[in-house]
Amino acid sequence: MPLCVYLCYTAGCETKLERWMPTADQGAEARIECPRCGQVMTCAWTGSQIATPNLKDISSPVFHKK
Numbered sequence: 001m002p003l004c005v006y007l008c009y010t011a012g013c014e015t016k017l018e019r020w021m022p023t024a025d026q027g028a029e030a031r032i033e034c035p036r037c038g039q040v041m042t043c044a045w046t047g048s049q050i051a052t053p054n055l056k057d058i059s060s061p062v063f064h065k066k
């Protein structure tokens with residue numbers, strides 16, 4: 001589950017919101033209203049760059065320490 005970050009670009013508001021989404025695509029498509037000013041927030045980060053570890057895949061990076 002990717003942690004998506006939403007930013008409000010309204011001047012003087014600039015609220016940042018983090019929300020866990022089922023998939024990165026859903027996070028990117030979600031229209032989340034700013035809790036302070038009500039404007040639809042911009043999705044700044046969907047967490048898609050960090051793949052959810054597949055614990056059944058032995059080659060998954062989660063099993064290999066850097």
Ligand SMILES: [Zn+2]
Nearest residue numbers: 008013034037
């Ligand atoms: Zn706002």
